[in-house]
Amino acid sequence: xxxxxxxxxxxxxxxxxxxxxxxxxxxxxxxxxxxxxxxxxxxxxxxxxxxxxxxxxxxxxxxxxxxxxxxxxxxxxxxxxxxxxxxxxxxxxxxxxxxxxxxxxxxxxxxxxxx
Numbered sequence: 001x002x003x004x005x006x007x008x009x010x011x012x013x014x015x016x017x018x019x020x021x022x023x024x025x026x027x028x029x030x031x032x033x034x035x036x037x038x039x040x041x042x043x044x045x046x047x048x049x050x051x052x053x054x055x056x057x058x059x060x061x062x063x064x065x066x067x068x069x070x071x072x073x074x075x076x077x078x079x080x081x082x083x084x085x086x087x088x089x090x091x092x093x094x095x096x097x098x099x100x101x102x103x104x105x106x107x108x109x110x111x112x113x114x115x
Contacts, residue, residue, distance in 0.1 A: 008085050009036060010046055011055060011078050018059035020069035021047065047072060055081055 003011070013019060013027035024047075025038045038046075050056045055078035059071040074082075 002088075003081055003085050006036070006038070006042075006046060007050065007055075008082065010038075010043070010050065011074060011082050014056055014072055014074040015079065015082060018071040018073040020062070020071050022069075024072070050078070054078075 009028045009031060010024060012031065013024045019027060021040070021043055025040070025043055028036055028038055047056065051058065051072070054075055056072045057075050059073040062069050062071065
């Protein structure tokens, strides 16, 4: 199963503990050094989709400052999806590094040549 970067980050944000929506947004922001900022509308649509796909599940609800917060947790299927995507990305990184090494070797100055 190929998953988007956004999905990967949401699942990763839930990997260590259940979180409510705003905490997922905050965690993704932290994990990406502010590069990815999830909007509430995007996040809640993604959470609903991930629940439907069985990658996350509602964990519990809490009332905080008069607002209901639903916490979500990663399922075993969600953990499997993170693992698979991590392996896919690691393989892509290895391939890119190998190709960059070949490029560097090809472009390295050779002894006895000019330029």
